[in-house]
Structures are given as structure tokens and as C-alpha cells.
Amino acid sequence: MTLLALAAVGKDYARVKPRGGRVRLVWDLLHERAAKDVFRALDGVSFAIERGESLGVIGENGAGKSTLLKIIAGVIKPTRGTVESNGRVGALLELGSGFHPEYTGLANIDLAAALLGLAPSEIAASRERIIDFAGLGEHIREPIKHYSSGMVVRLGFAVATALAPDILITDEVLAVGDESFQKKCIAWMERYLAEGGTLLFCSHSMFHVQKLCSHAMWLKDGCVERYGISADVTRDYLAYHEEKEARAKEGVPRARAESAGWYAVQRLALDADCVEQGADLTIDGEVYAPDDRAPVVVIGVVRADGTPVFGVTSDMDRVALRDAGDHRWMFRMTLTRLPLQPGRYAIRAHAADPEGVRVFDHVERTLTVRGETRELGLVHLRHRWHDEVER
Amino acid sequence: MTARDRALLANFYRREVAVRYLGSTTGLLWALVHPLVLLGVYHFVFTTIFRATGFAGESFLAFVAVALWPWLAAQEALQRGTVAMGNYAGMIRKVAFPHELAVYASVGATFTLQLAGYVVVLIVLAVAGQGIHLAGLVVAIPVWAVVCVAVTGVALALAALQVFIRDIEHILMPVLMIVMYLTPILYPLTLVPASVRPWVAANPFAWMAGRLRDALLDGHLALHPGDAAAAVVALILFAAGRAVFRRLSPHFEDFV
Numbered sequence: 001m002t003l004l005a006l007a008a009v010g011k012d013y014a015r016v017k018p019r020g021g022r023v024r025l026v027w028d029l030l031h032e033r034a035a036k037d038v039f040r041a042l043d044g045v046s047f048a049i050e051r052g053e054s055l056g057v058i059g060e061n062g063a064g065k066s067t068l069l070k071i072i073a074g075v076i077k078p079t080r081g082t083v084e085s086n087g088r089v090g091a092l093l094e095l096g097s098g099f100h101p102e103y104t105g106l107a108n109i110d111l112a113a114a115l116l117g118l119a120p121s122e123i124a125a126s127r128e129r130i131i132d133f134a135g136l137g138e139h140i141r142e143p144i145k146h147y148s149s150g151m152v153v154r155l156g157f158a159v160a161t162a163l164a165p166d167i168l169i170t171d172e173v174l175a176v177g178d179e180s181f182q183k184k185c186i187a188w189m190e191r192y193l194a195e196g197g198t199l200l201f202c203s204h205s206m207f208h209v210q211k212l213c214s215h216a217m218w219l220k221d222g223c224v225e226r227y228g229i230s231a232d233v234t235r236d237y238l239a240y241h242e243e244k245e246a247r248a249k250e251g252v253p254r255a256r257a258e259s260a261g262w263y264a265v266q267r268l269a270l271d272a273d274c275v276e277q278g279a280d281l282t283i284d285g286e287v288y289a290p291d292d293r294a295p296v297v298v299i300g301v302v303r304a305d306g307t308p309v310f311g312v313t314s315d316m317d318r319v320a321l322r323d324a325g326d327h328r329w330m331f332r333m334t335l336t337r338l339p340l341q342p343g344r345y346a347i348r349a350h351a352a353d354p355e356g357v358r359v360f361d362h363v364e365r366t367l368t369v370r371g372e373t374r375e376l377g378l379v380h381l382r383h384r385w386h387d388e389v390e391r
Numbered sequence: 392m393t394a395r396d397r398a399l400l401a402n403f404y405r406r407e408v409a410v411r412y413l414g415s416t417t418g419l420l421w422a423l424v425h426p427l428v429l430l431g432v433y434h435f436v437f438t439t440i441f442r443a444t445g446f447a448g449e450s451f452l453a454f455v456a457v458a459l460w461p462w463l464a465a466q467e468a469l470q471r472g473t474v475a476m477g478n479y480a481g482m483i484r485k486v487a488f489p490h491e492l493a494v495y496a497s498v499g500a501t502f503t504l505q506l507a508g509y510v511v512v513l514i515v516l517a518v519a520g521q522g523i524h525l526a527g528l529v530v531a532i533p534v535w536a537v538v539c540v541a542v543t544g545v546a547l548a549l550a551a552l553q554v555f556i557r558d559i560e561h562i563l564m565p566v567l568m569i570v571m572y573l574t575p576i577l578y579p580l581t582l583v584p585a586s587v588r589p590w591v592a593a594n595p596f597a598w599m600a601g602r603l604r605d606a607l608l609d610g611h612l613a614l615h616p617g618d619a620a621a622a623v624v625a626l627i628l629f630a631a632g633r634a635v636f637r638r639l640s641p642h643f644e645d646f647v
Contacts, residue, residue, distance in 0.1 A: 013645055014642070014645070022555045022556050022646075023555075023556060025555060026552060026555045026556065026639065029638060029639055029642060030635065030638050030639070032638065070485075070644070073485075073486070073487060074487030075483075075484065075485060075486060075487050075644055076641070076644045076645075077641050091485070091486070093484075093485045098481065098482040098484075098485035098486030099481060099482070100406070100479070100481065100482060101481055102406075102478075103406060107406065110402060111402055111406075114395075114398045114399045114401070114402040115395075115399060115486055115488060116395070118398070
């Protein structure tokens, strides 16, 4: 059964000019005119969650994660698209689940119940459990404005969990709790999922997303960048960050065209952008040489963040490039039974002078390696255990 | 209103009463002391310093008290209602609920407590022989109800506007001050020069003051022709205020 379905959901926020802009905005809103100057926080988001499924929402700060969760929780209405929800939604957004700062912890428990339409008497039984789970001791009788952020989250989590929601939405709750509370939360969420609960989990911890969610969605600039099995999406997301960091470090020069007088890689092609671990990969290319001597090509494999994995030059292997005339020299090589671990890599080619001493430009192509392995590290090393295999 | 909204409103209302009046040390006492002190000061200024006359033989205390309390209730309700969204900002940003409930709770709690103080003061004045007809409460309480409905409407509009335009709260105070002096609360309508009297009488609060004095000081319990008009005006204000609020409330989350 589909518990939650979003179709082409988008949300615009009005951008307001400092002077008089707000008066103008109110005027427009009162006349039900859409604000003219808007920021697209979210656009064209569609997905469905079945009962018992769990979805991790990942993305950079400002990517629209919180906006999406708020739309699902019903706190804001989407500007475009529809949200269909068939169950009780419990939400923990931006620390706490809508507490009133003046109320005591106890009063906020009653408030949370009222928000779900329950009379205080109806949650009498759960109240003890909430107080126990939150573990705030005497602070439960104090107004929560005196709580630390960690304490608010503890109470929020305790409340959201005790009221048995069909969908639990959590936004970065685990970031503020202490170690032992985090463990308690994770244990609770795992049990909740095992019992058929549905989780919508927003986090910057890929570890937690992989651990708790079957699916993941990567939001980028308000749009869905990728949606799928959480292991794949988180891997791509991490690779994206590695690439971004690498780019920030060196300002990677991308494929440069003809540079007259210099040795240059004119063309670099892979037979596939995406290969299975253990498959063959063929690299094709062409190097420009200003004179008539055969140039040397350097082929390198680096991880998306720039960590070198492997490198070889044509002269090391005593291979000569084929002369294609007109100063063009061709090469073609196959990396057999690619032992790279699943992830994102780049294949680089550098043109070097015939002596293989001076390296000129650098052209790269990205490569994704897919696989189901749970091994760690960059490459698969062939290995053999001397102990019995467990049955 | 769904069962959930009713439970929520009851919760807000209880808290508004408890946190605001019973929670602080001065508490409920202050809700009663403030109007009493004001009443004392007005009495001193008007009867001892200005030696004002023309209260149709009635005691100045009873004359002012009858109309001052509902005015103070309206004034306080407008002020509290205007900032209600700010007080519930944490919830507005994180939970889905009808935002207008916060205004209802705010205004409702203020009116309930001021009405309680009013009844106490009227009983004290009646016992002290200040010529109060307690039977007039039969009219006075519906009059309060009409004022409450109208004030709720205005408070809804102000609360919604305050989210976007923060000056509302600061403009409100002087405006209320001006309205108070233009309303026959401290003086009878009969003292107003005939040329401007219709303008002063057109003030809805003038209707309120007139009806309360009529019922509580003179003991007239009959309905007036203006009563129906007042009720209609109150309902229109409420409907208009709520329409403004509902247009703007989907956008609160971003601005509150």
C-alpha cells in the first residue's frame, strides 16, 4: 500500500526587498497573486513510499531537504504538485516536534498529543514511556526554553516515537543527541522499521542513511539528483563531494583543445562510463605531436577525490603509438578484469614528449564502477583465507 | 472544526490562561489590580481635580467601571492577538495546525479573565451601594460576546499582518490610546457637542458603552434597534478578519 505519494512537488519562497517589499508582498498575497520575485526551494519532486519502506534524504545545505520534509509533514503547502498521504505522520523537524518554549516538558507532551487529536487521558499510558525514554529527570517539569538543544531533541524523539506514527519524519535528530542517546534512537528506529514502520530520514551521515534506509534521494538545488537504492545514491553523493573538494583544491583543467607547439591529448574515450567491477574497460585516444616523433601517453586512474590508484606510460610498456598522419598518434588499451571497488573514478591521459620526460596536458573522463561488494578500500586484492569458511 | 482542532484549542486556551496569569507571581491578581488602579486614578483626576459633573446623578466610579473593563479587555485582546503568531512561531515552523487557533485562544483567554474581573467589580460596587443593577448582566454578557467576536476578527487580521509587517504591534498602542479617548468611556455621550456627537456615537465601542450603562446603571433590559446592527457588524468584522488571516496564513512559516 502506498503510504505517501508526491507528484511534481515544488515550492517557491518569495524574495522580499528590504524596504516596503513586505507591504507589497502582503498586498499580492491578499489578492492571491503569486509573488513575482521567488526563490525555487524545491521543484519537480516525485516519489512514492510503500508501507515499511524507508527513505533517506540527503543533499548539501540549502538543497531543499527541510522544505521537502515540511511539505510532507503538512507544515507548508507546496506551490506546485500534490502530496497524498494515507497515514499518521509524526515529524521531528529542526530539533523538537513543535514545542512551545513556555510550556514545561510535561505540558509539551500533552500539547503533542493534542496536535494528534488525542485527549490527555488517552496518552496517559504513553506519558510514562515518553518520560522514561527522554530520560530528562526533574527537567521534565521545567519550561523547555531552559533546555539544551540535546534535551529538546531527546524529548522530541520520545514524543514522536511514543505516539506510533505510520510515517516518522526526522530531520537531523541524531546530530545533537549524545552518544548513548544516539544509540538508543538508532536501536528504536531499527526496531520500528523491523516492525513495519516507515521512516523518512534526513541526515548528513551517510553511514546512518545506509544503515537505516533502503532507498535514498539526493536533492540538489531543489531537484532530485538521484533516487534509488541507498547504497548507490550515498556512494554517488560522496563521490560528488570528493570531486568537488578535488576541484576546489586544484581547479582541475578540463579537456583543453589544440595547444599548438605542444604535445596534447586530442581525444580520450572509454568504451563505457559505467562498468561492473571485474569487467574489462577499453580506453581509446589520440595524441597530437608537434613534430614527427611518436609521443608518449601516460594513463592514470584516480579516485573521484584525486587519490591516485594506478598509473602507467606507453614507454614503460615499450608500446609505440600508431601514426594516423597529420601529427596524430593513436592509442588503445584495455584494463582487464578491473579490480576497482565500486565508486567513482576518473581515467586520465597525459601527453608526454617522446622521451617521456615532460608531461604536457591532462584530459580526464569519469568512470563509475558498480558492484555489490561490501569490501572496503580502493581496489579488490586477490586473497585467500586459511581458515574454515563458516556454514 | 475537527475533534483534533477542538482538543488543540482547549489545550492552547488552558495554557494561555495558566501561563499568562497563574504562572507569573503577580498572576491573576494583576488582571484585577490593573483596572482597579486605573479606575482609582481616573476617579481622582476627574472628580477631585477636574470636578467633572454631568454623569446623570450616577456615581463616577460606577459610570466608568461599567465601560472601562470591556474596553481594557478589547485593548488587551488586540495587543495579545497581534503578537500571537510570534508566540507560537516554534510550532508554526514545525507542525501543521490551524494557526487561527492561537489567536482564538489568546483573545478568548483575555476576555474570560477580564469578564471574571468585571463581574467581581460589579458585585463589589453593587454591595457598596453604587447603584448597579446586577440583573443588567443579562444584557451585558451578550454585549461582551458581540465585542469579543468583533475583536477576534480584527485581531485575526492584525495577527496575520504582524507576521509580515512588524510595525503593526508598535502602531497599535497609540492607535488604541486615541480610540479610547474618542470613545465615551470616561465621559457620557451627552457631554459631546451636538455637532460631532453622531461621529462619536458611530464608534462601535460607543454602542458598547451605551448599552452597558443602559443595562447595568439604569436597569433597562429591553433590546435596542442598534443591537442587531452591532451583531451584524461584529460578524462582518470577524468574517473579514478571518478571510485576511486565511489568505496569509499559508505563508507564515517563512516569515514568522
